Amino acid sequence: MASHTIVLPGDTIDDALIPTHPKKPLRLGPGLRHDPSTNEILPTVAGQLVSDPNKNAIRVETSTGRYLPRAGELVIGTVSKSAADVYYVHLSDYTAPATLPQLSFEGATKKTRPVLAPGALVYARVTVANKHMDAELECMSSSTGKSEGLGPLTGGMLFPVSLGLARRLMMPKAAEAGRVVVLEALAAAGLQFETATGRNGRFWVDSASVKTVLAVGRAVQETDERMLGVEEQQKLVKRLLKELS
Numbered sequence: 001m002a003s004h005t006i007v008l009p010g011d012t013i014d015d016a017l018i019p020t021h022p023k024k025p026l027r028l029g030p031g032l033r034h035d036p037s038t039n040e041i042l043p044t045v046a047g048q049l050v051s052d053p054n055k056n057a058i059r060v061e062t063s064t065g066r067y068l069p070r071a072g073e074l075v076i077g078t079v080s081k082s083a084a085d086v087y088y089v090h091l092s093d094y095t096a097p098a099t100l101p102q103l104s105f106e107g108a109t110k111k112t113r114p115v116l117a118p119g120a121l122v123y124a125r126v127t128v129a130n131k132h133m134d135a136e137l138e139c140m141s142s143s144t145g146k147s148e149g150l151g152p153l154t155g156g157m158l159f160p161v162s163l164g165l166a167r168r169l170m171m172p173k174a175a176e177a178g179r180v181v182v183l184e185a186l187a188a189a190g191l192q193f194e195t196a197t198g199r200n201g202r203f204w205v206d207s208a209s210v211k212t213v214l215a216v217g218r219a220v221q222e223t224d225e226r227m228l229g230v231e232e233q234q235k236l237v238k239r240l241l242k243e244l245s
Helices: 163-169 182-188 210-226 230-244
Strands: 004-007 032-035 040-043 047-052 057-061 074-082 086-090 098-101 121-130 133-138 151-153 157-160 194-198 202-206
Touching: 032 057, 057 163, 074 098, 074 194, 074 202, 086 121, 098 121, 157 210, 163 194, 163 202, 163 210, 182 210, 182 230, 202 210, 210 230
Parallel strands: 098 133
Antiparallel strands: 004 047, 032 040, 047 057, 074 086, 074 121, 086 098, 121 133, 121 151, 157 202, 194 202
16 A cells, blocks of 8 residues: 555546556545546545555545444444344344345355354455445355355454444454564564454454454554554553563
């Protein structure tokens, strides 16, 4: 990611911050609009301007706002109830429950499909999302039939995070200069844990050690709440490791 400039609604964006790919058209993401009268790109919300030269895309990253499902996104949901053929899954306080077919798990049949009680967590992909229908989910790849890391999340703890941090956690390591480094720093220090991040602002951690689960969750939430940079995150990790020892 090339730019990390804070913008406010109506600000003029420096041309140097707008990517110019020789072959790809410019893609405007959330928080931006094009003014045809002036041919300017204007922010519509306050946040961090983030550009991606490889994709020739630019957007405004915000930490607040409500989650709206989009097809292809990975989410962590909570099963609220089940019906004959589907589970109803809660994704956020602002959206209607999504539906998850009970056979959309790797190797699932009517006899072997997972039995998920209310409160169970699932890591799923949004397959259908529009204004006029409830979102639909799947816990396997429709093309391969494999789970590809999706499915029930057993054990561990769930931590709420901002939508902005959730997006950053799901980016490739090399994609953002101001990336979240607490997870790799904790792992490099010898802590063993497993994580999953939902685009709907949910972060799940599991480990054989409850102290490790709490430390990882605390590190991510404190990074989020205090908007820590890379150096500050590294200092946070050192402090948490001292508390664990």
